[in-house]
Amino acid sequence: MEIDPFIFRLSIFILSIFIGYYVVWSVTPSLHTPLMSVTNAISSVIIVGAIIAALAGSSESIFSTSSIFGFIAIILAAINIFGGFLVTQRMLQMYKKKKDKKK
Amino acid sequence: MISANLSAIFYLVSGILFILALRGLSSPDTSRQGNYFGIAGMIIAIFVTFLSIGNFSTSLVFVIIFLVIGGTIGAFIAFKIPMTAMPELVAGFHSLVGLAAVFVAIAAFLNPEVFNLGAVGQIKLASLIEMSIGAAVGAITFSGSIIAFLKLRGIMSGSPIIFSGQHLLNLILGIGIFVLIFYLCKTQSANIFWTVVMISFLVGVLLIIPIGGADMPVVISMLNSYSGWAAAGIGFTLENTALIITGALVGSSGAILSYIMCKAMNRSFFSVILGGFGADNSADDKKEKKDQKPVKSGNAEDAAFLMKNASSVIIVPGYGMAVAQAQHALREMVDKLKKNDIKVTYAIHPVAGRMPGHMNVLLAEANVPYDEVFELEDINNDFANSDVAFVIGANDVTNPVAKTDPKSPIFGMPVLDVEKCKSVLFVKRSLSPGYAGIDNELFYKDNTLMLFADAKKMTEDIVKNLD
Numbered sequence: 001m002e003i004d005p006f007i008f009r010l011s012i013f014i015l016s017i018f019i020g021y022y023v024v025w026s027v028t029p030s031l032h033t034p035l036m037s038v039t040n041a042i043s044s045v046i047i048v049g050a051i052i053a054a055l056a057g058s059s060e061s062i063f064s065t066s067s068i069f070g071f072i073a074i075i076l077a078a079i080n081i082f083g084g085f086l087v088t089q090r091m092l093q094m095y096k097k098k099k100d101k102k103k
Numbered sequence: 104m105i106s107a108n109l110s111a112i113f114y115l116v117s118g119i120l121f122i123l124a125l126r127g128l129s130s131p132d133t134s135r136q137g138n139y140f141g142i143a144g145m146i147i148a149i150f151v152t153f154l155s156i157g158n159f160s161t162s163l164v165f166v167i168i169f170l171v172i173g174g175t176i177g178a179f180i181a182f183k184i185p186m187t188a189m190p191e192l193v194a195g196f197h198s199l200v201g202l203a204a205v206f207v208a209i210a211a212f213l214n215p216e217v218f219n220l221g222a223v224g225q226i227k228l229a230s231l232i233e234m235s236i237g238a239a240v241g242a243i244t245f246s247g248s249i250i251a252f253l254k255l256r257g258i259m260s261g262s263p264i265i266f267s268g269q270h271l272l273n274l275i276l277g278i279g280i281f282v283l284i285f286y287l288c289k290t291q292s293a294n295i296f297w298t299v300v301m302i303s304f305l306v307g308v309l310l311i312i313p314i315g316g317a318d319m320p321v322v323i324s325m326l327n328s329y330s331g332w333a334a335a336g337i338g339f340t341l342e343n344t345a346l347i348i349t350g351a352l353v354g355s356s357g358a359i360l361s362y363i364m365c366k367a368m369n370r371s372f373f374s375v376i377l378g379g380f381g382a383d384n385s386a387d388d389k390k391e392k393k394d395q396k397p398v399k400s401g402n403a404e405d406a407a408f409l410m411k412n413a414s415s416v417i418i419v420p421g422y423g424m425a426v427a428q429a430q431h432a433l434r435e436m437v438d439k440l441k442k443n444d445i446k447v448t449y450a451i452h453p454v455a456g457r458m459p460g461h462m463n464v465l466l467a468e469a470n471v472p473y474d475e476v477f478e479l480e481d482i483n484n485d486f487a488n489s490d491v492a493f494v495i496g497a498n499d500v501t502n503p504v505a506k507t508d509p510k511s512p513i514f515g516m517p518v519l520d521v522e523k524c525k526s527v528l529f530v531k532r533s534l535s536p537g538y539a540g541i542d543n544e545l546f547y548k549d550n551t552l553m554l555f556a557d558a559k560k561m562t563e564d565i566v567k568n569l570d
Contacts, residue, residue, distance in 0.1 A: 006229055009339060009347055016351030019122055024356040027128045029453065029478050032360060032460030033189055034138075035128050036327055039353040040196045042121045042141055043334045046203050048114075048152040049218075049341050053210035054169070055162045056217035062162050066214035071169050073206035076199045078173025079180070084196060085142050086181035087189075092138060094467040095131040097474055 034091045041084025047077035104157030111344060113151040118348030120144030125352060131473050148345045186468045187425045190323055190457040191255045197326045198248035201307075204241030204333040205300060208234045211340055212296055218341055224291050230340055235284045235296065237336025239303040244329040246307030251322050254311075255457065261316025269313060270377065276306050314375065317499075320364040321375045323458045328357025360459050367453035367479075369505075369516035398534070398546050400553040403564030406493075406528050409552070411569060413490035415446040417482065419519055420462055421455050423496025423531075427558035430469035433495065436562055437471075439569040448485070449476040450519055452500035483520050492524040494545075496558050498531070502543045511541060527551040530561050 027035050053070025063071070120140045127137015153163070184192050211218050211234050212226070220230040253259035280302055287295040314322050335350025365372050410416055418437065424430060437447045449471065455462040466476055486492060494501055501521040504511045521527055522545055529551055545551055554561050 005342070006339075009342065009344075012344060013335060013339070013347050013351050016118070016122075016348045017355045020125070020352040020355035021359065023122060023125045023352070024359045027125065028130060029363075030451075030460055030463035030473055030476060031128045031131065031134060032363075033193075033456075033458060033464045034134065035125070035356065035460070036193050036323070036360070036458065037189075037196070038124055038128070038138060038141055039327060039331065039356050040193060040200065042124065042145065042349050043200050043330050043353045044203065045117070045121075045145060045148050045345050045349050046200065046207060046334050046337055048148055048343060048346065049207035049211070049337055050203060051149070051152045051166055052156060052217060052341070053207060053214065054166050055156050055160075056210075056214055062160075062165060064214070066210040066217075067162070069206040069210040069213070071165065073203040073210070074166060074169040075173040075176075076203040076206070078170045079177040080196050080199045080203070081145055082174040082177030083181045083192075084177070085138060085145070086178055087184060087192065088138050088141075089135070090181060091186070091189075091464050091467070092131070092134045094464070094470075095134070095473045096467070096470065097131075098472040 031092075031095075034088045037084050037088045037091070041081055041088065044077040044080035044084065047074060047081065050074045050077055105151070105154045107155065110151045110155040113147055114343055114345035115348075117144035117148040117151075117345045120147070121345075121349050121352060125356065144345075186464055187428075189461060189464060190319065191252055193458060194248045194252040194255055194323055194326065197323075197330045198245045198252065200330040201241045201244030201246075201248060201333055204330075204337050205238050205245060207337050208238035208241065208340065209300070212238075212293070220340070226291060228288055231288055231291070232284065233336055233339040235287055235299055237333055237340055238296075238300050239280055239284075240329055240336055241333035242300050242303035243307040243310065244326055244333050246304045247311045247322075247329070248307075248326050250308055250311040251319065251326060254316065255319060261319075263315040264312040269309070273306065273309050276302055276309070280306070310376070313377070318368075318370070318375050320454050320456070320458050320461075321361050321368075321370075321372070324357050324360035324364055325376075326357070328354050328361060331355070331357055364454060364459060367517060369513065398553050399549075399551065400555055401528075402554070403556075403561060404568050405552060406554055406561075407565050407568030409526055409528065410440060410445070410491050410493070410565070411443060413445055413525075415448075415485075415489045416440060416491045416493055417486060417489050417524065418447065418449045419492055419494040419497050419501060419521060420449065420451070420466065421495070421497025421500065422457055422462075423498070424558050425456070425462075425465045425496065427496065429495060429559035429562050430465055430471075432559055432562040432566060434469045434471055436566045436569065439566060443569075447475065448482065450479070450482045450486075451476060452479050452497065452517075452519055455497060455500060479517060479519060486520045487523040490525045492521045492527045493530070494521060494527065495530045495562070498543055499541065501545055502541065504541065504544050507544075513541060521545060522548055522550070525550065528554055530554045530556065530558050532557060 050073035121144045124137045124141030127133045215226045221227045331353025338346025505513045505516045505518045
């Protein structure tokens with residue numbers, strides 16, 4: 001009997017929860033705010049679904065109902081991706097050690 | 104056009120890069136590199152999606168235009184946002200992830216062929232369940248985050264909104280969503296799908312309105328978690344590994360942060376969800392007590408004198424400091440103290456800010472080196488050996504009542520042992536209680552000197568007096 005591909009995806013999902021659990025516990029508490037902004041950015045990888053939906057239109061009708069939802073989702077996700085990674089970068093730049101403090 | 108197998112492998116690579124991005128945050132040294140891993144993972148995921156579709160028609164031009172529009176807005180926000188506004192920003196970003204998840208689910212429902220999910224009216228059962236769960240969680244994340252955003256921004260009052268039958272209503276709506284998804288699977292009816300989305304939007308609002316301002320750190324973390332589960336739900340629908348991995352990572356990350364925040368306030372997750380905390384229920388008997396007990400108050404000169412003669416000072420910052428924008432003045436003060444060979448450290452309570460780690464970012468912004476900043480459990484024993492504790496903008500997190508009075512609403516909450524210091528300087532505008540609505544016993548201790556003033560002004564005055 002063949003295994004349903006869903007089971008494989010479920011396995012990936014559950015193993016990733018465990019990875020997430022251990023990785024996040026090792027994040028230092030002082031970086032919890034950047035952690036939130038970066039998780040925000042990476043969860044916007046949902047943009048792949050938006051791109052598939054947006055590109056579904058034929059060349060005659062680029063904007064069907066479903067592709068419009070895709071296009072809007074692209075904007076939303078893109079705000080998040082750029083905003084999330086850049087604001088994380090901006091925060092991380094500020095964390096400095098004692099030595100290079102006086103600049 | 105690349106094969107489905109090859110693109111699946113690339114999606115796996117981008118998932119791994121996302122794991123490394125989080126892993127990098129285990130120390131500030133590796134964190135910047137981690138962020139680059141995250142960016143690389145995102146670029147790979149987006150490019151592979153373009154390549155796997157292989158449709159380079161006019162649509163692609165529009166996709167890129169929309170990407171650039173969104174990217175520009177995002178970049179603009181990222182550079183403009185003040186660090187004090189991070190909680191609102193993160194809440195706002197969560198709402199976008201939620202809404203994007205809803206829209207992708209809608210697009211998949213309307214046009215299942217492009218996603219290989221069957222035809223309209225004959226969507227595969229598993230996909231239908233996955234996309235409706237993704238849409239429902241996404242919708243809850245969206246509207247919940249909007250409410251959190253409005254509360255944090257101060258547009259909506261931070262006090263909890265409670266009405267009778269609230270929890271029963273939420274329960275009924277929650278069960279209703281499941282029943283509707285069940286019927287959706289039987290009938291494939293678009294109307295039921297739309298109803299599920301609408302009810303979920305409503306549930307998001309109802310879930311967050313009863314939660315008070317003091318519990319916002321938990322709420323933000325919780326919505327962080329939801330946005331992850333929404334992404335994972337969509338990941339299952341699209342059969343996309345990168346999304347499934349990311350969703351699981353973000354979901355567990357948000358859950359852990361919620362847990363840490365709850366523990367830092369000694370509140371159970373369940374009681375936070377039920378809400379109502381922070382409503383002033385014991386305001387009357389507090390007032391009586393206040394009038395009777397004497398407090399010692401001083402001015403900037405006294406404070407400067409005390410600190411100049413100390414050999415070690417611990418700064419206890421709270422959100423009030425950030426509101427008063429006193430962090431730069433504070434660092435100036437610390438610099439002066441250090442010049443006099445006084446050892447200065449910072450003690451941060453996990454819920455000192457409005458979101459996890461918020462205070463650390465604010466101090467980092469004021470150029471405070473991160474190796475002078477300590478977490479509660481690392482520094483709490485040092486108070487007994489220190490001369491001066493300088494409490495600025497913090498309140499409830501220093502309240503000794505949490506250790507002594509089992510009747511207090513914050514009893515059992517881990518607090519900073521500030522009162523063990525030889526003397527305590529407490530900068531505060533008035534004697535009013537903090538967010539939890541409880542009087543702070545620390546005000547009335549013999550070794551406490553209250554400095555009644557705006558945090559920024561007081562700090563600046565102390566700086567002048569240190570010369």
